[in-house]
Amino acid sequence: MSINGKGTPVNSRSSRNDDAPLLEIRDLAITFDTQNGPVNAVRNAHLTIMPGETVAIVGESGSGKSTTALAAIGLLPSNGRVSGGQIIFDGEDITNVSEKRIIELRGNSIGMVPQDPMSNLNPVWKIGFQVKETLKANGLDDGNSKARVAEVLSEAGLPDAEARAKQYPHEFSGGMRQRALIAIGLACRPRLLIADEPTSALDVTVQRQILDHLDRMTTELGTAVLLITHDLGLAAERAEKVVVMYKGQVVESGPALEILRNPKHPYTQRLVNSAPSLSSRRLQSQKAKDVLAAAVEDIEESTPDVGDGAHPAPVHVSHATPSSEARKPAGKGDTILEVKNLTKEFKLRGALGKSSQFKAVDDVSFTVKRGSTMAIVGESGSGKSTVAQMALSLLAPTEGSILFDGVEVNTLKGKALFDFRRRVQPIFQDPYGSLDPMFNIYRTIEEPLKIHKIGDSKSREKKVRELLDQVSMPAATMHRYPNELSGGQRQRIAIARALALNPDVIICDEAVSALDVLVQAQVLNLLNELQEDLGLTYLFITHDLAVVRQIADQVCVMQNGRIVEAASTDEVFNNPKQTYTQDLLNAIPGATLLV
Amino acid sequence: MSENLTPENDPAARVTPASRQGKTSTRFIEHFVAPLEETPLAAVDKVDEEAAPLSLWADAWRNLRKQPLFIISALLIILVVVVAVVPQWFASVDPTSCTLDDSAEGARAGHPLGFTLQGCDVYARVIYGTRASLMVGIFTTLGVLVIGGIMGALAGYYGGWLDTILARLGDIFFALPLILGAIVINQLPAFRDNRSVWTVVVALVAFGWPQIARITRGAVLENRNADFVTASKALGLTPFRALVKHVIPNSLAPIIVVASISLGTFIVAEATLSFLGLGLPQSVMSWGNDIAAAQPQVRNNPGVLLWPAVALSITVLSFIMLGDALRDALDPKARKR
Known part of the structure; x- marks a missing residue:
C-alpha cells in the first residue's frame, strides 16, 4: 500500500492484499489563527501507515511534522484547526469527530510518547500512579492494577519495576523517564504509537538503547509507529518508510533506504548531503580542496599505488582528512593551548551541612596546536563544559594548569587577564541565551570593541559591517534585535562577536547542537572557512561525534571527568581503542547505512 | 541516582551490535516526490529583511497600545496627573475659601458635589487633593525602586553572605505590616513635629522596599547565569559592569509591573495614614484627610465622604490595571522566540 500525488490509496502489489491502512492522512491542511491572521502550517500532507509498520516524518523545526502528528490524535493547540483533507484511522474518518470519540481512541488505539521526558511526567505523582491513571482512563483497571503497572514498566526496560513504580519522576534519569513515558504510551496496547522526537533530549548511547527497546516492543506487540524526528539518519535506520x-x-516519501541513497527532491538531497550523522569526512573549503587535490595528484604521480584504493570511498566522501599542516600557514604548528593534569572539584551540599566533593574534571591533559581544531566529546555530565569554562578562565581549577601561549592562565590578573580575554573567545550552545535580548545586533557586536576601547564610533561601525559580512549576514541586520533572528542567525551573530577582537582561540561549547541539520551544516562550514582564512584555533566541545568528524583534527573522548581516549579524528573513527568510544560511534544513528 | 543500577549505567546492557542495516518492508512502498514548483526551495536560514526592526520594548509597546485595559488605565492616569499638576484648570473655586454659611449644603450651580461641614466645596477639594496623594504614590515608588532595586540586585547577583544578610534584613521589614510600621515611624517625635508629604514618603519607603527587593533579586538570579552575561565577562567586562549593562536591563520588566501596582497601594496607604490622623497634616489637602473629616457625617451627608473615596479608588484602580496590562505585554514567557 502506498500513496500517490493525489493522496488516494493505490493498492499494493505486496503479498498482504487483505491489509487495510491503519492511519491514512489525505490532503491534510492545518491552519493556525494568529495575531497576524491565519497561517497555513500544513498543506496537502498525505501519509499512510500500515498495521505494524514504522513510518518516520523527517523535517526541520517549523516544517509541520509535529503538527501533522498531533492532528491525528486530536491534540492541536486551541488556535489550530484542520482546514482541509481527511484523517482516517482504521477505516473511520476522525477528522471532525466528537471530542468524546477522540478521547475513546486516545490511549488504547493511538498512544503517544512526547518529546521532553523532563516536563512530560507530573512531578508530584509517583510513576506508578501515572501509569495506573492511563490504565484507568481506558477502562483497563481491573482491580489488579498494581501487577499490571509493574508489568508495563518492566516491559519498557525498567528493572525492579515494582519498586520503581513507587518513585517520583525526579528520582529517575532522563533515559528512565523516557522509558516510563514509553510504558505509559504502550500501556493500553494501542495499535498506533506516535513518538514525537522521543530521544532528542537524551545522550546518544541512551537514545540508541531506548530506540532499540522501542523497536523490539513494537515489533512484538505489532504496534505501528509514527516516528517524528529531525534526524534523517535516525529515521532511515528505524523506519520502513520515510516522509520528508x-x-x-x-x-518526498518512500522506502527509507531508497530515500537515503537516492533522494529525488532537491530538499531531500540537501538534507542527505548535510546530515552530519551520514558524513564521514572533515569539512573543507573550496580553496583547501584545490590545494589538496594538487597535493594528491603529486603523491599519485610519485607513488601510484597510494590512491583511492587505500580509502574505500563512500558515496560522497572525499579523500582522507588533509593533514593539519596542509591547512594552515607555515610556522603556525606550535602549541597554543596546553592543559596539564587539570582537576576540578565541586562541593556538593548534603544533608545537615555535610558536604561531599564531586570531581567534575579528573586529571585531564591535552594540547591544542595553533590553527587546528581539538574536539572534546562526551555525554552530559562528563565534565567537558567545565573544561571549557576553565580554559576561558571563568572558573578556577582545583589543581593543574592551563597554559595559553606558554603563559599560565589562572594566575592572570588585571591587565594581563584583560589581554587574555581578547585572545580567547567563547561561543555558547543556546542561541537564544547567548545574545542580550535588550541589545540590537550592532551593539552586540560592537560591545567587545567598546570594552577594549578599540577605534572610534565610525571605525567600529565599519568593523561591525565587516564582521557581519564575514558571517554572511546582511549589513541591515545591524538594527535588528536577537528576537527577530532564527537560532542559526543568532549563532552567526555570536560568532561575529567572538571574532571582533581577532582572537587566536575560539572555544565552542556545543555551538551547533541546538540547530537544525541544514543550519548546523551552514554554521560548521562558516566556522571552517573562518579557520582557514584567519588561522583560528578551535576547542570544540560537543556530545555529537558526527559533528566531530566534520570539524575536528584531534579528539579527546571524556567519560566521568576523565579522558578515556585521545587521538586524531581519523584514528578515533577508524580504529577506536576503548569500548566507550566504540559505543559512542555505534550510537550515531544511520552511520552504517550509507557505506 | 548513582547507587541505583539503571539500564543506562549498567555496563552489561551496553551491548553494541556492529552495525544496523535499517528496516525494509515486505510491502511495496511508492517513492513519491512532490513537484518542485509546489514548494520552491528557499535559501537556508535567510534573514527576513522586510519586517521593520523591533526591540523588545517596541514590541511590548505595539502589543500594549492595542489592549483596552492599557488604553483605559493610561488615559485615566494621564487625567489624574494633569489634575495634580494644574488643578486650577478643573476647579475654579478655591477649596480653602470656606464659609460656614454653606455648611453641609447640597449641590448647586458651580458646586456640583455640594459642601463639607466646614462649608468648603467638595468638588474643588477632591480636585486639589489629587496632588498630595499622587506625590506620595510616585515618590514612595521611586524611593522603593532605588532602595529595593539596589538591595535586590546586589543580593541576587553576588549571592553568598551578602545575599543572606540582605535577604534576612528584607524579611525583617517584610514581617512588619506596611501600615503598622508607618504608624510607628510617624509617631517618632522627629516625624510627628515636621509632618509633610516627605515624612509619609520616608515612612512608606522604609517598609515598602522589601517587596521590590524580592522581585529584583528573583529577576536578577534568573539572568545572572545567562550565556550573554558569561559571554560579556569573557569579553573582559567586569562583573559589576555586566550587572549594570546586561543583567539589570533584562530584569526590569517584572520590576516595572510590580512598581506600577504598588504605586496604587502606596496611595491607599497614604490615605489610610491620613485617615488615622498620622499621615499628611491637616493643612495639606488630601483624599485621606477629607475622608477622615467626613467620617462623622457619613450618615447625614454621605456624598462628602463618597467623592474623595471614588477619586481614590479610580486612581488606585488605574495603576493596578496598568500593572496588569504591562504584565501581559512584558511577560518573558510570551516573548516571541
Whole structure:
C-alpha cells in the first residue's frame, strides 16, 4: 500500500492484499489563527501507515511534522484547526469527530510518547500512579492494577519495576523517564504509537538503547509507529518508510533506504548531503580542496599505488582528512593551548551541612596546536563544559594548569587577564541565551570593541559591517534585535562577536547542537572557512561525534571527568581503542547505512 | 541516582551490535516526490529583511497600545496627573475659601458635589487633593525602586553572605505590616513635629522596599547565569559592569509591573495614614484627610465622604490595571522566540 500525488490509496502489489491502512492522512491542511491572521502550517500532507509498520516524518523545526502528528490524535493547540483533507484511522474518518470519540481512541488505539521526558511526567505523582491513571482512563483497571503497572514498566526496560513504580519522576534519569513515558504510551496496547522526537533530549548511547527497546516492543506487540524526528539518519535506520516534510508540505516519501541513497527532491538531497550523522569526512573549503587535490595528484604521480584504493570511498566522501599542516600557514604548528593534569572539584551540599566533593574534571591533559581544531566529546555530565569554562578562565581549577601561549592562565590578573580575554573567545550552545535580548545586533557586536576601547564610533561601525559580512549576514541586520533572528542567525551573530577582537582561540561549547541539520551544516562550514582564512584555533566541545568528524583534527573522548581516549579524528573513527568510544560511534544513528 | 543500577549505567546492557542495516518492508512502498514548483526551495536560514526592526520594548509597546485595559488605565492616569499638576484648570473655586454659611449644603450651580461641614466645596477639594496623594504614590515608588532595586540586585547577583544578610534584613521589614510600621515611624517625635508629604514618603519607603527587593533579586538570579552575561565577562567586562549593562536591563520588566501596582497601594496607604490622623497634616489637602473629616457625617451627608473615596479608588484602580496590562505585554514567557 502506498500513496500517490493525489493522496488516494493505490493498492499494493505486496503479498498482504487483505491489509487495510491503519492511519491514512489525505490532503491534510492545518491552519493556525494568529495575531497576524491565519497561517497555513500544513498543506496537502498525505501519509499512510500500515498495521505494524514504522513510518518516520523527517523535517526541520517549523516544517509541520509535529503538527501533522498531533492532528491525528486530536491534540492541536486551541488556535489550530484542520482546514482541509481527511484523517482516517482504521477505516473511520476522525477528522471532525466528537471530542468524546477522540478521547475513546486516545490511549488504547493511538498512544503517544512526547518529546521532553523532563516536563512530560507530573512531578508530584509517583510513576506508578501515572501509569495506573492511563490504565484507568481506558477502562483497563481491573482491580489488579498494581501487577499490571509493574508489568508495563518492566516491559519498557525498567528493572525492579515494582519498586520503581513507587518513585517520583525526579528520582529517575532522563533515559528512565523516557522509558516510563514509553510504558505509559504502550500501556493500553494501542495499535498506533506516535513518538514525537522521543530521544532528542537524551545522550546518544541512551537514545540508541531506548530506540532499540522501542523497536523490539513494537515489533512484538505489532504496534505501528509514527516516528517524528529531525534526524534523517535516525529515521532511515528505524523506519520502513520515510516522509520528508518541508514548509508544511510532504516533499518526498518512500522506502527509507531508497530515500537515503537516492533522494529525488532537491530538499531531500540537501538534507542527505548535510546530515552530519551520514558524513564521514572533515569539512573543507573550496580553496583547501584545490590545494589538496594538487597535493594528491603529486603523491599519485610519485607513488601510484597510494590512491583511492587505500580509502574505500563512500558515496560522497572525499579523500582522507588533509593533514593539519596542509591547512594552515607555515610556522603556525606550535602549541597554543596546553592543559596539564587539570582537576576540578565541586562541593556538593548534603544533608545537615555535610558536604561531599564531586570531581567534575579528573586529571585531564591535552594540547591544542595553533590553527587546528581539538574536539572534546562526551555525554552530559562528563565534565567537558567545565573544561571549557576553565580554559576561558571563568572558573578556577582545583589543581593543574592551563597554559595559553606558554603563559599560565589562572594566575592572570588585571591587565594581563584583560589581554587574555581578547585572545580567547567563547561561543555558547543556546542561541537564544547567548545574545542580550535588550541589545540590537550592532551593539552586540560592537560591545567587545567598546570594552577594549578599540577605534572610534565610525571605525567600529565599519568593523561591525565587516564582521557581519564575514558571517554572511546582511549589513541591515545591524538594527535588528536577537528576537527577530532564527537560532542559526543568532549563532552567526555570536560568532561575529567572538571574532571582533581577532582572537587566536575560539572555544565552542556545543555551538551547533541546538540547530537544525541544514543550519548546523551552514554554521560548521562558516566556522571552517573562518579557520582557514584567519588561522583560528578551535576547542570544540560537543556530545555529537558526527559533528566531530566534520570539524575536528584531534579528539579527546571524556567519560566521568576523565579522558578515556585521545587521538586524531581519523584514528578515533577508524580504529577506536576503548569500548566507550566504540559505543559512542555505534550510537550515531544511520552511520552504517550509507557505506 | 548513582547507587541505583539503571539500564543506562549498567555496563552489561551496553551491548553494541556492529552495525544496523535499517528496516525494509515486505510491502511495496511508492517513492513519491512532490513537484518542485509546489514548494520552491528557499535559501537556508535567510534573514527576513522586510519586517521593520523591533526591540523588545517596541514590541511590548505595539502589543500594549492595542489592549483596552492599557488604553483605559493610561488615559485615566494621564487625567489624574494633569489634575495634580494644574488643578486650577478643573476647579475654579478655591477649596480653602470656606464659609460656614454653606455648611453641609447640597449641590448647586458651580458646586456640583455640594459642601463639607466646614462649608468648603467638595468638588474643588477632591480636585486639589489629587496632588498630595499622587506625590506620595510616585515618590514612595521611586524611593522603593532605588532602595529595593539596589538591595535586590546586589543580593541576587553576588549571592553568598551578602545575599543572606540582605535577604534576612528584607524579611525583617517584610514581617512588619506596611501600615503598622508607618504608624510607628510617624509617631517618632522627629516625624510627628515636621509632618509633610516627605515624612509619609520616608515612612512608606522604609517598609515598602522589601517587596521590590524580592522581585529584583528573583529577576536578577534568573539572568545572572545567562550565556550573554558569561559571554560579556569573557569579553573582559567586569562583573559589576555586566550587572549594570546586561543583567539589570533584562530584569526590569517584572520590576516595572510590580512598581506600577504598588504605586496604587502606596496611595491607599497614604490615605489610610491620613485617615488615622498620622499621615499628611491637616493643612495639606488630601483624599485621606477629607475622608477622615467626613467620617462623622457619613450618615447625614454621605456624598462628602463618597467623592474623595471614588477619586481614590479610580486612581488606585488605574495603576493596578496598568500593572496588569504591562504584565501581559512584558511577560518573558510570551516573548516571541
